[in-house]
Amino acid sequence: MVLLENDSFLTELTRLFQKCRTSGSVAITLKKYDGRTKPVPKKGHPESFEPADNKCLIRASDGKKKISTVVSTKEVIKFQMAYSNLLRAHIDGLKKKDKKSKSKKTKATQ
Amino acid sequence: MPYYQTWEEFARAAEKLYLADPMKVRVVLKYRHCDGNLCIKVTDNAVCLQYKTDQAQDVKKIEKLHGKLMRLMVSKETHSGSMEMD
Numbered sequence: 001m002v003l004l005e006n007d008s009f010l011t012e013l014t015r016l017f018q019k020c021r022t023s024g025s026v027a028i029t030l031k032k033y034d035g036r037t038k039p040v041p042k043k044g045h046p047e048s049f050e051p052a053d054n055k056c057l058i059r060a061s062d063g064k065k066k067i068s069t070v071v072s073t074k075e076v077i078k079f080q081m082a083y084s085n086l087l088r089a090h091i092d093g094l095k096k097k098d099k100k101s102k103s104k105k106t107k108a109t110q
Numbered sequence: 111m112p113y114y115q116t117w118e119e120f121a122r123a124a125e126k127l128y129l130a131d132p133m134k135v136r137v138v139l140k141y142r143h144c145d146g147n148l149c150i151k152v153t154d155n156a157v158c159l160q161y162k163t164d165q166a167q168d169v170k171k172i173e174k175l176h177g178k179l180m181r182l183m184v185s186k187e188t189h190s191g192s193m194e195m196d
Contacts, residue, residue, distance in 0.1 A: 021143045030176065031136040032183040056183035073184045080177050087173045093143045094166040 001059070001066045006079045009058070009069035010086060016062045017090035026062055033057040033070060113160045117168060120161040121175050124152040127159065128179055137179055139172070148172060152179075 004012060013028075020026050034051035041047055054073040059066065071079050114120035128135045134154040141148050147164040150172050163172070 017141075017143075020141075023144050025140050025142040028139040028141075029136055030139075030180060030183070032132045034133065053186050054184045056180055058180075071180070071184060073186070076181060076184045080180055083180075084173050084177055087176075088169060090143075091141050091148055091169045091173075092166070093146045094148065094169060095146065095164050096166045 001068055004067055004069050006069050006071060006075055009060075009067055010079075010082050012065075012067045013060050014086060014090070016060055016065065016067070017086075020062050021093075024062055026060065029057075029059040031057050031059075112158075113162055117161065117163075117171055120150075120159060121171070123159050124175065125179070127152055127154055127157060128182065130154070132183065137176065139176060150175070 002012075013026075016026050033055040034053065035055055036049055036051065038049070052072075056071050056076075057068060058071060059068040061067070114123070124137075128137075131154055136153060138151040138153075139148070140151075147162060148169065149160065149162045151158060151160045153159065161172075
């Protein structure tokens with residue numbers, strides 16, 4: 001699992017989307033993160049760790065390649081804008097509704 | 111693992127589940143361009159909520175919910191009162 005900076009993560013995520021256009025899926029996971037770098041102690045050991053409250057972990061994978069990044073409050077605004085644009089730009093293979101509710105006219109008006 | 115039929119119900123349930131225990135909940139988004147569908151899942155490893163779509167109009171909704179949850183996760187408030195929407 002590669003931990004990247006926010007910008008590198010977005011670049012790599014773009015690449016993942018491009019790679020999977022012909023086959024495969026892109027899976028993105030989002031989870032709140034408290035900044036711990038060590039596994040949870042089993043018992044007896046008091047946790048000398050202060051959980052941070054303002055971070056989240058974002059992971060992405062195409063089944064083979066895995067990337068991840070940590071976003072905190074300071075970066076979230078910028079990251080979220082770029083991330084939304086990215087999603088909207090790449091998730092474009094879905095069906096579009098082309099009927100603009102013209103089916104209102106059931107009665108023939110004469 | 112039920113797939114919700116309406117976006118409204120899914121979004122409400124997802125946010126409720128997250129607020130119940132923010133540390134446990136994770137959000138998974140899976141996109142398949144070759145099949146033309148997008149699936150979003152919100153789970154706390156006990157309850158699992160899913161929504162699947164192949165409609166372009168749902169992409170914006172899903173992406174907005176994703177952003178909302180992201181912002182909730184990085185905010186220090188334990189109880190989200192007002193959400194500022196741009």
